[in-house]
Amino acid sequence: MSTPTPTTPAPAPAPAPPRDAQASRLLRDIVQSNAMVSVLAVVLALVLSGILIAATDPTVQSTSGYFFARPGDMIQAVWHSVSVAYVSIFQGSVIDFSAYGFAAGIHPLTETLNYAMPLIVAGLGVALAFRAGMFNIGGQGQILMGAAAAGWVGFSFHLPLAIHLPLAIIAGIAGGALWGFIVGFLKARTGAHEVILTIMLNYVALYLVSFMLRTPGLLQAPGSTNPQSPATLPTAILPKLLGPNFNLNVGFLLVIAATIFCSWLLNRSTLGFRFRAVGENPHAARTAGINVKNVYVWAMVLSGALVGIAGATQVLGTLTTGFSSGIDAGIGFDAITVALLGRSRPWGVFGAGILFGALKAGGYAMQAANGVPIDIVLVVQSLIVLFVAAPPLVRTIFRIRQTGSGSPRIRKASSSKTAVVTK
Amino acid sequence: MSSLTPDVAVPVAETPGLAVAKTRSWKAPIALGAFVVVSVLLFLVAGRSGDSTFRLSSATDFVKLPNAVLPTRGTDVVLTIVLAVIAVAAAYLVSQYRRVPIWLIAVFGVLFFVAFLTWAGADQSILVPGLLVGSLALSTPLIFGALGGVISERVGVVNVAIEGQLLGGAFVSAVVASVTGSLWAGLVSAMVAGALVSMILAVFSIRYLVDQVIVGVVLNVFVTGLTSFLYSEVLTSNEKLNQGLRFAQVDIPGLSSIPLIGPLFFQQNVVVYLMYVAVAVVFFGLFKTRWGLRLRAVGEHPQAADTVGIRVNATRFWNVSLAGAIAGLGGAFFTLGDLGEFQKSMTAGAGYIALAAVIFGRWDPIRATLAALLFGFASNLQNVLSAVGSPVPSEFMLMLPYVVTILAVAGLVGQSRGPAASGKPYVKS
Numbered sequence: 021m022s023t024p025t026p027t028t029p030a031p032a033p034a035p036a037p038p039r040d041a042q043a044s045r046l047l048r049d050i051v052q053s054n055a056m057v058s059v060l061a062v063v064l065a066l067v068l069s070g071i072l073i074a075a076t077d078p079t080v081q082s083t084s085g086y087f088f089a090r091p092g093d094m095i096q097a098v099w100h101s102v103s104v105a106y107v108s109i110f111q112g113s114v115i116d117f118s119a120y121g122f123a124a125g126i127h128p129l130t131e132t133l134n135y136a137m138p139l140i141v142a143g144l145g146v147a148l149a150f151r152a153g154m155f156n157i158g159g160q161g162q163i164l165m166g167a168a169a170a171g172w173v174g175f176s177f178h179l180p181l182a183i184h185l186p187l188a189i190i191a192g193i194a195g196g197a198l199w200g201f202i203v204g205f206l207k208a209r210t211g212a213h214e215v216i217l218t219i220m221l222n223y224v225a226l227y228l229v230s231f232m233l234r235t236p237g238l239l240q241a242p243g244s245t246n247p248q249s250p251a252t253l254p255t256a257i258l259p260k261l262l263g264p265n266f267n268l269n270v271g272f273l274l275v276i277a278a279t280i281f282c283s284w285l286l287n288r289s290t291l292g293f294r295f296r297a298v299g300e301n302p303h304a305a306r307t308a309g310i311n312v313k314n315v316y317v318w319a320m321v322l323s324g325a326l327v328g329i330a331g332a333t334q335v336l337g338t339l340t341t342g343f344s345s346g347i348d349a350g351i352g353f354d355a356i357t358v359a360l361l362g363r364s365r366p367w368g369v370f371g372a373g374i375l376f377g378a379l380k381a382g383g384y385a386m387q388a389a390n391g392v393p394i395d396i397v398l399v400v401q402s403l404i405v406l407f408v409a410a411p412p413l414v415r416t417i418f419r420i421r422q423t424g425s426g427s428p429r430i431r432k433a434s435s436s437k438t439a440v441v442t443k
Numbered sequence: 444m445s446s447l448t449p450d451v452a453v454p455v456a457e458t459p460g461l462a463v464a465k466t467r468s469w470k471a472p473i474a475l476g477a478f479v480v481v482s483v484l485l486f487l488v489a490g491r492s493g494d495s496t497f498r499l500s501s502a503t504d505f506v507k508l509p510n511a512v513l514p515t516r517g518t519d520v521v522l523t524i525v526l527a528v529i530a531v532a533a534a535y536l537v538s539q540y541r542r543v544p545i546w547l548i549a550v551f552g553v554l555f556f557v558a559f560l561t562w563a564g565a566d567q568s569i570l571v572p573g574l575l576v577g578s579l580a581l582s583t584p585l586i587f588g589a590l591g592g593v594i595s596e597r598v599g600v601v602n603v604a605i606e607g608q609l610l611g612g613a614f615v616s617a618v619v620a621s622v623t624g625s626l627w628a629g630l631v632s633a634m635v636a637g638a639l640v641s642m643i644l645a646v647f648s649i650r651y652l653v654d655q656v657i658v659g660v661v662l663n664v665f666v667t668g669l670t671s672f673l674y675s676e677v678l679t680s681n682e683k684l685n686q687g688l689r690f691a692q693v694d695i696p697g698l699s700s701i702p703l704i705g706p707l708f709f710q711q712n713v714v715v716y717l718m719y720v721a722v723a724v725v726f727f728g729l730f731k732t733r734w735g736l737r738l739r740a741v742g743e744h745p746q747a748a749d750t751v752g753i754r755v756n757a758t759r760f761w762n763v764s765l766a767g768a769i770a771g772l773g774g775a776f777f778t779l780g781d782l783g784e785f786q787k788s789m790t791a792g793a794g795y796i797a798l799a800a801v802i803f804g805r806w807d808p809i810r811a812t813l814a815a816l817l818f819g820f821a822s823n824l825q826n827v828l829s830a831v832g833s834p835v836p837s838e839f840m841l842m843l844p845y846v847v848t849i850l851a852v853a854g855l856v857g858q859s860r861g862p863a864a865s866g867k868p869y870v871k872s
Contacts, residue, residue: 074670076676093696154859155656157795210470210853216799217852219792231838357664393675398668405661410651 040163055169058412062375063413069400070102075326077101105392111386113378122266130268130380134338136377137349138330142280143277143358143369145196145326149214150364151286153299156201158218159352161225162196162324167347168229168333169195171249172239174256174336184255189274189332196328197321199225205319208313214320221354224409241342249335249342251289258337271333282366285322295319304411327355354401361405377402471543474854475530478555482526486519486562495561496568499703508702508708511693515565522558526551552851556824563840567831574827575707575820581817582780583718584609587773588797589638589804589811590725595766596806597729598759599742601866603659604644606794607666608637608767611699612774614670617785620778629688630714630775635770638764640666644762649756652868663794671787678785687783690714714772721769726808738762742862745869755763755869773797804850807859821847 031170074080080101083094111117113132119125126284142159149156156162170192177184179233203217232238234247241250258269306312329350335343358376362369383397409415416419493515529551533543560569588605595602598834615636620629644662647657678685690712699709708719729735738760740748745755777789796818804811824842 072672078680128772170570196664196724206849206853212853216802217849219795220849220852221801223845224842224849226738226844227838231836235836354665356660358661393672393677395668395671398664400668401664402661402668406647406658406665409653409657409661410647413647413651 043109055352056420058410060414062404062416064407065400066106068403069396070106072399073105074098074101090318102408104390105396108389109379109382111382112389113382127266128385129260130266130379131381132374133272134269134377135380136274137376138272138333138338138382139354140370140373141278141359142303142327142330142351142355143199143334143373144278144363144366145328145330146355146359147322147362147364147366148282148286148295148326149319149323150359151292151299151314152295153302154207154214154316154319154323156200156203156218156320156323156327157215157353157356158221158324159327159330160348161200161218161222161325161333161352163331163352164229165191165199166196166346167335167343168239168331169328169344170332171252171335171343174252174284174373175250175308178253179255181255183426185336187258188252188336189329192332192336193325193328195327196258196331200320200322200327201317201322202322204317207320208316216274218306219344224344233345243424246344248344251342252336252340256336257340258333267338269333269337271337274329274333276370278329279366279370280361282326282369285365286366286432291318327352351364357401357405361401361408388428446782466821467537467540469537469735470854471548472537473532474531474850475526475548477549477850477854478551479523479527479530482523482555482558486558488521490516490519491562491565492516495564495566498568498570498572498708499558500533500572507609510568513561516560516562519558520829522554522561526554526558529554537773540579542645543661561830561837564831569827571704572703573701574823577826578816578820578825579707579711581818581823582816583715583780584773584776584793585797585800585815585818586718586722586812587768587776589795589800590721590808590813591641591766591767591768591770591773591807592798592801593804593806593811594729594738594769595641595763596801597742597862598762598866599745599862599869600645600648601655601659602641602644602654602763602766602770603798604640604662604666604767605770605797606663606790606792606796608640608657608775609777609790610663610670610788610796611636611640611666611778612771614673614774614785615787616775617682617687617772617778617783621684621689624688624689625690626779629774629779633771633775633779634684634768635771637767637769637774639767641767641770642760644767647761649759651738652870655866656726665692667788672787674785674787685769685784688779689781689783690779707849710778714776717772718776721772722808723814725769727809739862741869742864745864745867749871750870755871757766759869770794770797783816784856798847802861803848818848821845833849 060215063213064075074097078098079097080094083090083097087094095407112128114129115125116128118296124148142163145162146156146159170188173188173191174184177187179187199221202221203214206212206217208233229239230247233240233249236242239249241248259270260266261268261270284292286296294305294310294315297308298312298319302312305315331347333353334347334349339347354376359369361372361375378395379400383394386392386396387394481613495513495515495518497511498515499511499827502547529547536543557818590601591604591608612633616629616633619632620626623629628850640662644655644658647653647658674685674708692710693716695709698704701709729738737748737753740751741753741755746757749755774790778785782789796813800811800814800818804813820842824843825837828840829837
């Protein structure tokens with residue numbers, strides 16, 4: 021359940037390089053480094069997905085019939101189908117060269133950050149639970165509760181912006197934290213497995229919010245018969261960060277703050293140390309005098325609170341015209357992959373969230389531009405996580421020799437694994 | 444078997460000369476007490492008058508049973524009292540340092556549901572066979588998935604990828620059956636598809652030592668993405684690939700005319716019958732054969748298994764693949780056994796529910812099957828109750844099975860411990 025020890029080496033391993041050939045050593049280190057493996061993992065995922073896009077392309081299929089007569093046609097069709105798809109992903113997520121002016125050109129980039137915002141913060145929540153040895157599949161429920169609480173505060177009180185907006189965000193955090201608390205409390209008190217609890221609470225939250233959304237006086241918009249809430253009041257809407265032309269809002273600063281907070285919490289604070297200790301080995305942690313049950317409760321409360329922020333940014337920033345029970349938009353489950361790709365390290369999650377945000381923004385652009393279904397993005401995402409998690413596989417495929425710092429690490433890791441097995 | 448537990452426990456506790464630490468857990472009485480409070484509030488305070496009709500046979504049945512008409516209020520008062528008595532009995536047992544037997548909890552659960560149905564169905568009629576048949580249909584894929592989960596975790600590989608195995612099986616079986624025109628080919632291909640998903644899980648977790656939960660989650664995303672992509676890109680424009688073929692219902696002669704049980708268990712299609720076989724075979728195999736012993740040894744203590752000459756990683760690889768094949772059959776039920784054609788993400792989280800059933804059933808095939816049946820029943824209850832038009836807002840009805848599961852897991856199951864080496868890769872030193 022914890023992050024994989026063999027595949028996550030410390031950032032600075034390297035036994036001091038002996039005397040000569042520093043430069044070539046450096047070069048080799050770059051090629052063999054984890055960053056390089058990650059880049060190659062992305063390349064590999066894109067290549068495999070490209071094969072999939074090409075194989076299902078009708079033009080490619082028709083030209084493959086006479087491949088041996090005129091191979092050029094098929095090669096051209098393959099190139100066309102794949103390049104058009106990937107170029108539109110790039111243009112939809114980073115820079116649109118065809119747009120006029122700088123502002124319009126970087127518009128896709130801000131969209132990427134906008135999509136990344138809830139993914140990062142929810143991913144941080146899942147990662148925090150991972151580090152404490154728990155698997156939080158309950159992102160959907162926590163986002164729904166966070167969104168419901170933030171949305172309710174957002175549309176029912178008339179307050180100045182300086183009070184209203186923070187209050188709404190805090191309500192969102194509290195909503196998610198409450199849903200996480202139930203899990204942590206029940207796990208600590210009764211030993212119930214958090215996987216069951218979080219899955220079940222997803223459904224409970226879904227139906228609870230659906231009920232509130234169709235009940236006048238709770239969350240339903242007055243005078244409406246649709247299960248939808250009223251629009252968020254302007255005083256509770258997250259202000260746009262880069263002016264009215266861009267969707268990116270102040271929530272992104274909140275997300276950066278949350279990342280810094282998590283980084284401090286896990287690496288510098290006593291509570292974070294306890295989280296990690298329990299995550300590595302709850303028995304040892306108990307022996308060392310750590311109150312494991314408290315850690316479960318606190319880890320789930322903080323995890324839920326972070327995921328709740330994602331719910332808050334959804335209703336206060338992304339969709340301010342009133343929300344329905346689909347406000348989660350799959351973020352709860354995407355957050356798991358984000359946390360996994362980020363190896364449950366706060367800044368890793370940040371980067372992973374931006375990458376997935378880019379794929380999401382670009383995926384919509386691709387679907388609109390040339391009809392390749394956005395589901396291919398899921399394939400790309402999952403392949404990236406899979407390859408990043410298995411550096412030896414990537415090394416084998418690209419025939420990168422693993423020398424020096426690499427192999428003892430593996431040997432050490434595997435022997436420690438055996439030690440765990442033998443107890 | 445479980446009813447024997449208190450009788451066995453008492454002599455042990457009384458053995459002279461042995462200092463046996465006496466422990467008692469009040470969780471079960473507290474949980475039962477919570478249900479009694481709910482019953483009192485719902486059935487007495489908010490009680491309803493009228494008659495509740497339970498229709499025990501449908502119009503087409505061979506043997507007709509008469510309808511059971513119960514006075515709503517009277518039945519609920521009696522049942523609430525019985526529930527309270529059971530809760531008090533459980534409290535008494537615990538105060539005597541004895542365990543609350545599972546069968547008592549099961550009786551409690553059944554009575555609670557009967558009381559609830561009586562209450563919800565005041566002045567209405569509830570078609571009992573429909574309720575049960577629908578439950579079995581919803582449970583079948585869960586049971587296959589849970590069996591796959593049990594085998595995989597018992598051999599030492601955490602199987603979060605059940606969702607992916609189900610979805611892969613559903614997709615491939617629909618396409619292969621449509622292309623070949625043979626339902627049986629579809630069924631076999633579903634097993635192959637599930638096994639392939641499992642093999643990726645096995646290779647990454649055994650060969651590359653990747654965290655098994657990570658691979659599982661990622662595989663679910665991968666299969667969801669792949670099948671959705673292929674569905675949008677290929678199947679929608681080419682209807683011949685997704686014709687929606689289904690297995691016909693096969694009545695088992697003799698057995699199918701037993702009232703209530705016949706229509707429920709013996710008027711089903713081949714996939715459901717395969718499920719019965721699978722449950723029996725997995726249970727027998729796991730606990731009575733050499734294969735099962737080796738499998739469990741590898742999952743509990745791989746080094747000991749290695750020492751006596753069992754090839755740990757090979758055993759893991761092939762059994763995880765087998766687990767995937769079984770889960771793949773569950774996927775085939777979605778298409779060939781139930782709906783016919785493949786639809787995007789049609790498993791809708793069933794794999795995660797099956798995972799919950801594995802844990803709820805404490806990694807035991809029979810218990811996991813019962814847990815899956817409970818989940819299936821609970822999710823079908825909402826369909827029946829929404830048809831009846833119950834007095835509570837429908838969302839709370841829909842929520843009920845999940846709340847009950849939370850209470851059951853928290854109050855009655857508690858700490859569940861999986862196979863010792865599950866989730867840990869084995870590296871020979």
